[in-house]
Structures are given as structure tokens and as C-alpha cells.
Amino acid sequence: MSPHVPARIFSARRIITMDGGEPEAVAVLGERVVAVGARRDLRDRFPGAEDVDLGDGVMLP
Numbered sequence: 001m002s003p004h005v006p007a008r009i010f011s012a013r014r015i016i017t018m019d020g021g022e023p024e025a026v027a028v029l030g031e032r033v034v035a036v037g038a039r040r041d042l043r044d045r046f047p048g049a050e051d052v053d054l055g056d057g058v059m060l061p
Helices: 039-045
Strands: 007-011 025-029 032-037 050-053
Touching (some): 032 039
16 A cells, blocks of 8 residues: 555444444545544544545444
């Protein structure tokens, strides 16, 4: 994987994880989930990341 691959931050109405809670977004780098949490926190952690809004969708990473 190229070190220049930008992160993508996916947000959806509902994100289901094995950790419970109610995360707002998932950060993906290449093909790997690298973080789950509040959208704002992930935007701060991964500046320049592409936003992918899944709207009313449900995401199961």
C-alpha cells in the first residue's frame, strides 16, 4: 500500500460494532478500519480525509 493513500471517513445513520456504543463515523486507510468514533474527532485525527456520507444507511465494518 502506498504511504500516500488518503484516509476515508464513513458516516451513517447507524454504525454497528462489536464494542457497542454509538459511533458516528469509521476511518478507513486503504482496506483497513483504523479508527471508530465521533466524526469530528476522526476529522481532526485524519486531516484531508475524504468524507463518505452513507446517509440513512447502516454500516457494519
